[in-house]
Amino acid sequence: MLALGFFDGVHLGHQKLIKRAKIVANEKHLPLMVMTFDRHPKEIYAGKTNFRYIDTLTEKADKIAALGVDYLAIAPFTHGFSKLSPQEFVDQVIVALKADTVVAGFDYTFGPKDVANMENLPYFAKNRFEIVILPEQTSGGSKIGSTAIRKAIKEGKIDLATELLGSHYITSGIVGHGKRNGHKLGYPTANLILEDRKVIPKIGVYATRTLVNGKWYESMTSVGYNVTIGNSNQIYIETNIFDFDENIYDEPITIEWYKYTRGEIKFDSLDELKKQLDLDQIEIKNYFRHKKD
Incomplete structure (x- = not known):
């Protein structure tokens, strides 16, 4: 079982995704691995070297471990990694990790978003693994997302950030x-x-x-x-x-x-x-x- 995402903040949406993956893993009697990156992809492909995070890598790892994940893979997001084609990502990462099932959010991308998206993942998967897509998650009418949480913190809307994170x-x-x-x-x-x-x-x-x-x-x-x-x-x-x-x-x-x-x-x-x-x-x-x- 492989859950994919950047998981900054490990907010309520991330928690639901990982819990869903854990349920499927238990049903199939498989260990659950979560794969994330050591930095936000925007640092590389958009040159945002001043990117600010909700969680440090250690904080993120601790939150993910608390959800019962068996393995956490932190891939270095390098310039070379960013140049992988969608097919290369699927072949050299997902298939190489021997994933039986992949769980990811509806907006997860693994390359150019108009091609390397969850809608097109079955094409690249070629029936080598199953795919579970988690739909958009909301709370009180607000989308639960790391971008929204960062914005709330920057605007002093701590109550909203707490609500979306599920923690302070x-x-x-x-x-x-x-x-x-x-x-x-x-x-x-x-x-x-x-x-x-x-x-x-x-x-x-x-x-x-x-x-x-x-x-x-x-x-x-x-x-x-x-x-x-x-x-x-x-x-x-x-x-x-x-x-x-x-x-x-x-x-x-x-x-x-x-x-x-x-x-x-x-x-x-x-x-x-x-x-x-x-x-x-x-x-x-x-x-x-x-x-x-």
Whole structure:
């Protein structure tokens, strides 16, 4: 059994596809392999070297493993690989992996989309394997897709991203050394240095939870340019962890995003900024207090 897709985010649509493949694999008493790529094909054929991802490869692998997949194949998407003809892809990948059945979404392509699509896959398959096509998946009228989720995160629509993912968006990295301006205001922050090219949420303040040393804490996270203190062009992700007072410089943390609460504001004084941070903390603590899940 072979399930095909890029699976960025391993969202609800991906989960349904993999679960369907698992059912067929169990019926046929076969192991289930999922095949994906080490980078998005657009990085190669469209030259999008600044492409940002929902999941790192490790996050993606962990999510796929949790769905009961037996094998995960991560193919290097190189310039050479991108030049495979549709027939070569079928012969050198699908058939070479000895796939009994292929499961993929309706929009999966393995070359030029007007030719190498799921509608034409039977022609290239030549009856050497069975094909299961999963139709478009929606939630609340919205298409469940990685592109839609990336867009939602970038627009600060965290509720929508969570709904389509089936889980909260996360970012992980190491705590870097900042200017300690948060300490001066009574709101020390952990400055996140992202490990990979993850999608960055819209500029603003968010209700979040932060994982430190195996424990989750409620927190508020700012994504912004520090417009009140300094005029940097760099985007900072700074998290104030509630009820926490430890030195975690150079330590790994994971941020789980829950809700966009406000945009970035430039204040005339640090006192005004401090008052706003007080209000932010109250609002976010109330949000978690009344949150049911």
